Amino acid sequence: MPIAVSDIERASSQTVKAQLALRDLILSGDLKPGDRISELNLVDRLGMSRTPIRMALARLEDEGFLEAIPSGGFTIKAFSERDVYDAIELRGTLEGFAARIAAERSVRGRLIEDMKVALRRIDDIAALPTLSVDHFSDYVGLNARFHALLVEAADSPVLKRQIERTLNLPFASPSGFVRVQAEMPEARKILIIAQDHHHCVVRAIEDREGTRAEALMREHARLAQRNLQLALRDQGTRSLLPGAVLIRGAMRSGVF
Amino acid sequence: MPIAVSDIERASSQTVKAQLALRDLILSGDLKPGDRISELNLVDRLGMSRTPIRMALARLEDEGFLEAIPSGGFTIKAFSERDVYDAIELRGTLEGFAARIAAERSVRGRLIEDMKVALRRIDDIAALPTLSVDHFSDYVGLNARFHALLVEAADSPVLKRQIERTLNLPFASPSGFVRVQAEMPEARKILIIAQDHHHCVVRAIEDREGTRAEALMREHARLAQRNLQLALRDQGTRSLLPGAVLIRGAMRSGVF
DNA sequence: CCAGTTGTTCTCGTATACAACATGAATTCT
DNA sequence: AGAATTCATGTTGTATACGAGAACAACTGG
Known part of the structure; x- marks a missing residue:
């Protein structure tokens, strides 16, 4: 179920906002498995600075949605x-x-x-x-x-x-x-x-x-x-x- | 087993360095359960800026060593x-x-x-x-x-x-x-x-x-x-x- | 004497600047 | 023509500056 926009906006911290928004972006298929994630791109799309976005990315990696690239950055994970x-x-x-x-x-x-x-x-x-x-x-x-x-x-x-x-x-x-x-x-x-x-x-x-x-x-x-x-x-x-x-x-x- | 200093120093990124050093600080008992962690204190102790330290703190929370305080910050977790x-x-x-x-x-x-x-x-x-x-x-x-x-x-x-x-x-x-x-x-x-x-x-x-x-x-x-x-x-x-x-x-x- | 309040100080969350690095394209040499 | 190299661009990792908010102490009023 897609997360209501109000939930995302109401979230106290920017980090949580970014986390919810990103999860939605992934689950909605807007970001496809294998895609490399561009932080600056997300800065534009989410309207916040890189810091909370980076935090959210780290969280989503722990949650299992993302995979860290050795040279830096993340890709969307695909599941068999x-x-x-x-x-x-x-x-x-x-x-x-x-x-x-x-x-x-x-x-x-x-x-x-x-x-x-x-x-x-x-x-x-x-x-x-x-x-x-x-x-x-x-x-x-x-x-x-x-x-x-x-x-x-x-x-x-x-x-x-x-x-x-x-x-x-x-x-x-x-x-x-x-x-x-x-x-x-x-x-x-x-x-x-x-x-x-x-x-x-x-x-x-x-x-x-x-x-x-x-x-x-x-x-x-x-x-x-x-x-x-x-x-x-x-x-x-x-x-x-x-x-x-x-x-x-x-x-x-x-x-x- | 305590982590060799060389391992910490050799670590590529500051974030990993901070993570290893912090884990050691906790496991060695230097930081005691219940203690609130001061980021600025760690800046002095580890000789790096807050950014990688914050990353490491988030990681250690996921690993289960730390507990987030609602109002912000972390404490060392205690286990029964x-x-x-x-x-x-x-x-x-x-x-x-x-x-x-x-x-x-x-x-x-x-x-x-x-x-x-x-x-x-x-x-x-x-x-x-x-x-x-x-x-x-x-x-x-x-x-x-x-x-x-x-x-x-x-x-x-x-x-x-x-x-x-x-x-x-x-x-x-x-x-x-x-x-x-x-x-x-x-x-x-x-x-x-x-x-x-x-x-x-x-x-x-x-x-x-x-x-x-x-x-x-x-x-x-x-x-x-x-x-x-x-x-x-x-x-x-x-x-x-x-x-x-x-x-x-x-x-x-x-x-x- | 106690409680409520105000003011200060410290902390954390966020934004942004900068430097090192990887990536990819254009170019040159074989 | 193909391969290697160099250069440019974009990226990430790190440092730092700033503002909002919480914790705490001192102070004032009851």
Whole structure:
């Protein structure tokens, strides 16, 4: 989803502004993979000095969008389809780890309750006869919230940091595929399966079944992999996938 | 291990110089956890302008050594004993993931051979009647090489990046505990067990036993956890642990 | 005596100037 | 004609200047 202009303008510091604007420039496909980035060019385009732009470039390199050139400067990184697969499975592995330690260590009741609340609201959406775009938008939010709460439940700052890094790549995020999902005929089916995973994980955590909780989150991530596979094969849905422009390879030679 | 001054001086760019020098300043305990970092102070101490220092600070924040203050600036991060535990288990999880996909996908023979070569050389060291400091130094290098080759075998840039990030925290690195190990009576015993893990993992990868390979690497990381526990309890060995100054809590009030 | 306020000082974020360097094109020599 | 070399241009890395804002202390009013 493109970032609202107001978000960029409202950002307190120029550095953050540059970071958001640049991310948007990359994700929108305005800057293509392999392109070398010209700092002075960005000075014109973003209307700020080089300093905050350089800071933002360094940040985006850490986030994985850019690759440093040995002689200096950056290029936009390109991802293979397998890279994306790996990123999703990596997220599954980390979320599985989070679920496991949440199960093994005692989880405070409040977090579990919050997770259940989110799940109930997703249940309500899933029960609706038809799913509008707004409903899907709510679903995205609730889904993201559930995943965030799971990480919270692990109560490990080190792990949280690492998971957040993985989620920087937009197509690796659990919210990455919902727009694709909304357009697919199997939308409801996938939603039902994913939601079942959610319920089972909460139950496993409550019952201190660490291994089961871990396995479930891994399998859960595999749903995203399947969505990805479907999305990339079809030019229409492909455009709904955030960051799809960064993915090279299969089906690149499409309509255009 | 402290970084040689020559390494810092030889570094090409001022930014890298600042990064290495700062890391050293933090790891040596010169800058203590909780301290707010003064950029101008560093200008005097490192003899360079603010620009490369600011770059280095941003990098070190990403590496996990620093924490950004909302109002601006950074403080040295402090880690709880549990944070370190989690970081090690996280490494185990990621290396386990690497071992699994190395096993599941076909691994090129060359990498496996290189791993075996490293293991044979470790075997040679383990067979020696006495273990000198030099031998342990060799062991550190070979151990690091084996772990690096394992990541290489997974052949996944995304995973590689993430593992490298985990290894930024010195106490989470597989090489972090060898200096402690060298001083402990159980040194050889632990070395033998760790080396058995290594051998078994290679075998599991060759035999495409992904689950076993994964479990082994997880258990392997647990050895480091045990080492950590022993090391932190004893003030003498504690000083041998790189980055120990960043760990607050247990046994902090020791001899001094 | 305490709290609120004001003023100072220091810090950080940003802009800009400069120098070293890499890159690429034009030119010259073989 | 092709290759090497030189030169010009644009780039990045670094230093520094400046302004806005925060932390802190002194001061004043209740």
